[in-house]
Amino acid sequence: MEEKNVDAVPAPKKKRIDGDSEADRLLELQLSLKDKSKVSNWLCSILAMAFIFIFAILFWVVPDREYTSEESGLKMFPEFTRETFLSGEFTSEFGEYMADQFPARKFFVGLKAVSETAQLKQVNNDTFIIGDFLVARNDYPNEDFLNINVSSAAKFENAAEKKGIDVVAAFAGRKMDVYDNKLPSYYGSYYSDRIWNKLDEIAAGGELSYLNLRNTLREAAKNDDGLYYDSDHHWTSHGAYLAYVEIITELGGTPYAEDDFRIETVTDDFYGTTWSAAGAKWTKGDTIEYYRFDGDEDYTMKIIDKSGEFEGLEGFTHIEEDGAKYAVCNGFYVEKFLNEKDKYASFIGGNHGITKITKNTDEERETLLVVKDSFAHSLVPFLARHYDLVLVDLRYYPASMLRYAETNDIDKVLLMYNMETLTEAAYLKSLQIGAK
Amino acid sequence: MVFSSLEFLFLYFAASIFIYFAVPLQLRNFVLLIVSLVFYGWGEPLYVFIMVYSIIVDYICGYFAGKYRETNKKKARAAVIASAMLNLAVLGFFKYYTFIVTNLQLIPLDFLQAIPTFADVELPIGISFYTFQTMSYTIDIYRGDAKVQKNIASFGAYVTLFPQLIAGPIVRYQDVDDQLRSRPHNIELFASGIRTFICGLSKKILLANAAGAMWDHFRALSDTNATVLGAWAGLIFYAFQIYFDFSGYSDMAIGLGKMMGFRFKENFFYPYVSKSITEFWRRWHISMGTWFREYVYIPLGGNRCAKWKMYRNIIVVWLVTGFWHGASWNYVLWGLYYCLFLLIEKAFLMKWLEKLPSFVSHIYSLVIVLFGWWLFVFEDLGAGVTFLSQMFGQGVVGFTDPGVTFDVVRNLFFVAVLCVASTPLPRKIFYKIYEKNQICRCVLSVVAVFMLVVCTAYLVDSSYNPFLYFRF
Structure with missing residues (x-):
């Protein structure tokens, strides 16, 4: 730059380097081609304005999508009052409403994922996109929640063992814990190891010995791609089977061989939670397999149903038990969910406060209380061959499990959680109730 | 409202540009004023009044600066000073008051501690930009770089002009003076x-x-x-x-x-x-x-x-x-x-x-x-x-x-x-x-x-x- 007269601020009236002259040059060029550029100018204007006007109109014309399990928490039209408007609350909520209810939302979500992938970013919305394989990324899960949850589990176990109730705590890995071999090499298992070491530390401090299913499945994952769904955070029935072998051995039973089950493919277009987050619409759907065995229809499943979710559904009746309303059906599968987005919910009908599964027989069977997150759902077909089951989700039924075990003839307890749930919120805190 | 939002593109912009081109030329500045106030009020409904205040202050100050420019330098200068004071007072209160008071309160004197800080008064969006713009109007008139804008709708349109309202560029009045009176609308x-x-x-x-x-x-x-x-x-x-x-x-x-x-x-x-x-x-x-x-x-x-x-x-x-x-x-x-x-x-x-x-x-x-x-x-x-x-x-x-x-x-x-x-x-x-x-x-x-x-x-x-x- 041949600068002679240097000022603190741009010197006036000297056109050396100047955005205006550049911009003018560009605009002059555009204007000088006036006649020659008519077509392109009209094309540009019409396309852009058409896009804006069409979507502006569609936004008001297309009815809002209601809250569904498939897209939880969609914003509806915000409340308009003098107060909400003047405080700015209305306008800021309106923005979120518009994003959630925008026409062709799914198309745009997918387009963004395409754009991010094209920029080689490998991650969209905190999800690794590795071909069809989608993995949620979380470098620093919440250790405080982990601490509360695992210490609560430890206190519960110690108190229960004193009362003669056997407790097995089984903790499963997230996909990034198990399939670190699929992640970029310089990312690897560093953050997984970190949080699992932390878990070990907390467990040791609370004298809790737990079953480390992350290690089991991680070992198997070295040459087995089918342990977790590609598009969802859960393990597959096959992955659950490997976990079952460990769990049932720990509970003192003998596992059935995998050959003892008849594997039935029930769907091959399951698109799960990770897929929704990643927005990677081009990836292929997952297959869901049921591990069937002879007589697996001869079970009665009772799902607590306060809201009447299962009312009027084929194959369901309703009964009153312990002062609560239960939906009752045969077997462990609620196949209507195979026609919905959340197909994993076809295992025992999804998350509910209490789910009881009993075999229709006169023989004496032990009852296993499973305090769990949804990873336990695909264990049910395996565990039910050994025990009558009571599954409790503490998120919806935060009562004292010690009391429950004592008053309901529970023989053994399985705590079944995956790392994501353990670090998401203090869900297990209620395990401490009565467990001094 | 910010440009990079769905509500701007598919609600505000769609409506504003439609109305703007639907009305005859002589009404377009008025339309601009109204839609710009809506643009501003969307995020800060109450602060629209500061904007209206700023318009009125400089409309009047500019008028007097123009009137006495040739005849009475003293009065013309007074108009400029009034404009600067009234604009900077608003800017000073909303942007700098709390900062100045909290810093003064570092001095352990009782009367200083008693001054309220108004720490929760929010800064009106773009206030640093539009107060500067309006001031430039009166100054430009005083210096003879621009002519007095008699039409308050046109002047208001300049002050509130939604494109550069909240983050600039800071448009000096002399640069858009002529454009406010007449400007080309063409496909190019x-x-x-x-x-x-x-x-x-x-x-x-x-x-x-x-x-x-x-x-x-x-x-x-x-x-x-x-x-x-x-x-x-x-x-x-x-x-x-x-x-x-x-x-x-x-x-x-x-x-x-x-x-x-x-x-x-x-x-x-x-x-x-x-x-x-x-x-x-x-x-x-x-x-x-x-x-x-x-x-x-x-x-x-x-x-x-x-x-x-x-x-x-x-x-x-x-x-x-x-x-x-x-x-x-x-x-x-x-x-x-x-x-x-x-x-x-x-x-x-x-x-x-x-x-x-x-x-x-x-x-x-x-x-x-x-x-x-x-x-x-x-x-x-x-x-x-x-x-x-x-x-x-x-x-x-x-x-x-x-x-x-x-x-x-x-x-x-x-x-x-x-x-x-x-x-x-x-x-x-x-x-x-x-x-x-x-x-x-x-x-x-x-x-x-x-x-x-x-x-x-x-x-x-x-x-x-x-x-x-x-x-x-």
Whole structure:
């Protein structure tokens, strides 16, 4: 730059380097081609304005999508009052409403994922996109929640063992814990190891010995791609089977061989939670397999149903038990969910406060209380061959499990959680109730 | 409301542009005034009154400044002073009052402690921009650079003009005086405006927001798991964020202006290719630099006075420039930091820089600017010092960790895009293709609209859309 007269601020009236002259040059060029550029100018204007006007109109014309399990928490039209408007609350909520209810939302979500992938970013919305394989990324899960949850589990176990109730705590890995071999090499298992070491530390401090299913499945994952769904955070029935072998051995039973089950493919277009987050619409759907065995229809499943979710559904009746309303059906599968987005919910009908599964027989069977997150759902077909089951989700039924075990003839307890749930919120805190 | 939002594009803009072109020419300024007030009131319903106040004050002051300009200099000057006082009073109260009082209260005197701070009074969006614009009107009238605008709707349209209302460029009244009276509406300007707008929108959404997300990520890590690489990468991402955020916003404003027949001046001219700090400030936020030069530096005597006075003027301008960016000490330091380098360059460094190979002076400028952003981004000086020491290996868990390495590696292509986008190369390529033939021009038009669709996708699936110059 041949600068002679240097000022603190741009010197006036000297056109050396100047955005205006550049911009003018560009605009002059555009204007000088006036006649020659008519077509392109009209094309540009019409396309852009058409896009804006069409979507502006569609936004008001297309009815809002209601809250569904498939897209939880969609914003509806915000409340308009003098107060909400003047405080700015209305306008800021309106923005979120518009994003959630925008026409062709799914198309745009997918387009963004395409754009991010094209920029080689490998991650969209905190999800690794590795071909069809989608993995949620979380470098620093919440250790405080982990601490509360695992210490609560430890206190519960110690108190229960004193009362003669056997407790097995089984903790499963997230996909990034198990399939670190699929992640970029310089990312690897560093953050997984970190949080699992932390878990070990907390467990040791609370004298809790737990079953480390992350290690089991991680070992198997070295040459087995089918342990977790590609598009969802859960393990597959096959992955659950490997976990079952460990769990049932720990509970003192003998596992059935995998050959003892008849594997039935029930769907091959399951698109799960990770897929929704990643927005990677081009990836292929997952297959869901049921591990069937002879007589697996001869079970009665009772799902607590306060809201009447299962009312009027084929194959369901309703009964009153312990002062609560239960939906009752045969077997462990609620196949209507195979026609919905959340197909994993076809295992025992999804998350509910209490789910009881009993075999229709006169023989004496032990009852296993499973305090769990949804990873336990695909264990049910395996565990039910050994025990009558009571599954409790503490998120919806935060009562004292010690009391429950004592008053309901529970023989053994399985705590079944995956790392994501353990670090998401203090869900297990209620395990401490009565467990001094 | 900000331009990079769905409610702007598909609600406000769609409606405003429709009404604007539906009404006859003589009503368009009035329409502009009304839709601009709606634009402003959307986010800050009550603060619309400050805007109306600003319009009325300068409409009256400008009127008297014009009336007595020739006949009674004293009265005309009084009008200018009244305008400056009334505007700066509003700016002072909303932007600087709390800062000044809380700093005064550091002095342990009882009567100072009793002053209320009004810490929860929110800063009206864009107040730093529109108070400056309105002041420039009265001053321009007084100086004879512009004619009195008798039509209050037209004057109101100038003050509230929604394209540049909340983040500039700061349009001086003399630059749009004629355009307010009559301006061309044609398809060439309209299409050019659309292209400029989409270019700005893409800068903001595809570049600034993505870079900003990385900066926020590394900034958060620096509190718990600081690494050297993370701190450097973070600050570099911030440098990209602030440039593309702000220049993208200016482009959108210029584009919207063109669609409605206005010609605003360029606000950024590839500042990151500068080879000196002097040059950087000629390319960065040009309209603000111009404003301070025209209305502060030159009235103080500029450089046509004694040498010591000129240095004083430069220091004053940069103190004010820093302080204008925010009521916090770091902005003052930021202004003085640049002042220092400008003075050094003026004294001797510039001569050396010209002799050095250009990549050396280029690196020199970028390093100075990068550390300038460090001063700029940390309002809490303590946190800033901690971050700086992390950049040099103090208080870190290591040089890098796997997540930082991964995030840096996976963003390399994106950083390359950011670098290229900071140079005039894309514009040159655009020229080349545009000049070629009609088919090329049509392809460019389709590409532009495609970018609009992509930006919409990011707005629909976004949790992250900050706006940096919102509060200045």
